[in-house]
Amino acid sequence: MFQTAEKLYVLLLFLVIHLVLGALLMGRAGRRPLLWTVLAEASKEVSRRLNRETRSEQDRLVRGFIVVVLLVFFALLFGYVMEKLSGLPYGFLATLLLLSVTVTGMTPVAVLRRVQKSLAAGQLQQAKEAVSAQLDEDISGADDSGVIRKAVESAAVAMNVRLVGPSLFYVVFGTTGLVLYVTVMSMHGAFGRTDRKTFYFGGTVRSLEMLANWVPSRLTALFFALAAGVVTRARPFATLKVAAEQAGKCDSRNRGWVIGAAAGALDITLGGPRRWPDGEKSTEEWIGAVGTTARLETAALKRAGLLCFAVFLIVMALSAIALGAVIKFT
Numbered sequence: 627m628f629q630t631a632e633k634l635y636v637l638l639l640f641l642v643i644h645l646v647l648g649a650l651l652m653g654r655a656g657r658r659p660l661l662w663t664v665l666a667e668a669s670k671e672v673s674r675r676l677n678r679e680t681r682s683e684q685d686r687l688v689r690g691f692i693v694v695v696l697l698v699f700f701a702l703l704f705g706y707v708m709e710k711l712s713g714l715p716y717g718f719l720a721t722l723l724l725l726s727v728t729v730t731g732m733t734p735v736a737v738l739r740r741v742q743k744s745l746a747a748g749q750l751q752q753a754k755e756a757v758s759a760q761l762d763e764d765i766s767g768a769d770d771s772g773v774i775r776k777a778v779e780s781a782a783v784a785m786n787v788r789l790v791g792p793s794l795f796y797v798v799f800g801t802t803g804l805v806l807y808v809t810v811m812s813m814h815g816a817f818g819r820t821d822r823k824t825f826y827f828g829g830t831v832r833s834l835e836m837l838a839n840w841v842p843s844r845l846t847a848l849f850f851a852l853a854a855g856v857v858t859r860a861r862p863f864a865t866l867k868v869a870a871e872q873a874g875k876c877d878s879r880n881r882g883w884v885i886g887a888a889a890g891a892l893d894i895t896l897g898g899p900r901r902w903p904d905g906e907k908s909t910e911e912w913i914g915a916v917g918t919t920a921r922l923e924t925a926a927l928k929r930a931g932l933l934c935f936a937v938f939l940i941v942m943a944l945s946a947i948a949l950g951a952v953i954k955f956t
Contacts, residue, residue: 631956633797634949636718640725641942648732657759659788660727665809666762669697669816677817677827690827694813694834701809705802712801724801728808731789731938734760734781738931741777742924745770753777760784762815764901774922778930779896782850782888783881785937787811790849791842793941797948810838820877821906835878843880846937847887853936854891857929861915865890868915875911886913892929895920 657663676689711720737756744753753773754765760780765773791811795803814835818828847869854860868890873882875897882897889896895914901907912920 629800630797631949631952632718633800634945634952636721637725637793637796638942638945638949639718640722640729641731641938641945643722644726644730644732645938645942648736651736658733659730661724661805661808662728662788662812665697665812666816669813672697673817673824673827677824679823683826686826687829690817691830693827694830697809697813698806698834701805702802705800705805708801708805721801724804725792725796728804729789729792729796731785731934731941733788734784735931735935735938738777738781738927738934741773742927742931745773745924745927762903764903767901771921771923774924774926775894775896775920778888778892778894778922778926779885781930781934782846782884782896785849785934786843786846786880786884787839789938789941790846791839793945794842794845795838797945807838807842810834814878818878819902819906819908821902821908823904823906832878836880839878839880843883847883849937849940850884850887850891850933852940853933856936857891857933859893860891860929860933861893862891864893864915868913872911872913875913877908877910882913888930888933889914889918891933892926894918894922894926 658666672693676693677686681689708720708724711717714720737760740756741753744750744756750770750773753770754768757773757777757780758765761776761783763776765776768776791807792804795807799806810831813831814828817824818831818835819825820828820832847866851862851865854862854865865887869883869886872886873879876882876885885896893915895912895918897910897913898920899908899910914920
């Protein structure tokens with residue numbers, strides 16, 4: 627229990643620091659956390675070299691399995707080293723550093739704000755660049771409404787995979803679990819799609835993603851439902867309904883829960899077919915309650931930013947409550 631209290635204390639300290647710095651630097655839209663970027667680029671390079679379309683389906687399936695096993699092994703090894711470092715005097719500083727390159731909650735809010743300002747100034751290209759830095763899709767042909775929709779989607783997914791998921795795995799499994807979660811989700815983003823190029827090579831990592839992100843995705847949907855209570859024209863009771871009923875419209879049901887919750891909370895339509903930089907397209911369906919639209923206006927960005935910020939505060943409040951409970955009962 628002492629270790630749990632220590633992890634909650636370090637997480638809460640990080641979230642407070644992150645909140646302050648995020649508020650001070652709100653005008654600057656950040657990129658993905660460093661470890662996410664490194665792992666994503668490494669996963670893409672491995673996929674490019676080993677996932678050749680000239681190879682047989684079985685060969686690509688086996689190669690994908692071996693890649694996942696090796697990267698998971700190195701993730702566990704690195705997480706174990708960080709666990710040992712955290713046990714040293716002032717070792718919490720190493721953990722804070724690790725959290726700073728894996729966890730973020732204010733960056734999605736900042737990106738939504740930057741996109742809103744760019745579109746208001748008629749700078750569509752700058753808005754596209756801000757969104758493109760957060761996701762791996764090709765949005766070069768998107769209009770204002772498409773950019774807004776992608777900004778909201780990327781922010782919602784980021785609250786799941788870069789805040790709720792990493793925080794939960796850190797508290798439950800320590801730094802080893804944190805690094806493992808980030809590694810699995812980075813691989814899934816790089817070669818876990820279901821299109822013809824990655825279907826076989828990404829089979830193993832898709833299974834891992836379903837396991838690793840099952841709880842975090844549903845927790846995120848719940849947090850969106852709670853946060854919807856403070857957002858104008860939001861629908862708290864529709865949040866979980868849309869998520870549960872339409873999650874299957876996404877290639878990943880976990881992602882479907884998050885996108886569905888955001889769409890239900892904001893009373894809009896999200897999702898739909900996606901286009902990748904390599905030219906491949908997804909066949910995902912639109913997600914949203916009956917009567918909603920995917921033709922979004924800039925006001926949706928402000929509402930989505932408030933929704934994400936409320937989720938961040940919920941995570942921070944729950945961390946504080948859990949820490950207080952652990953200290954009291956131990």
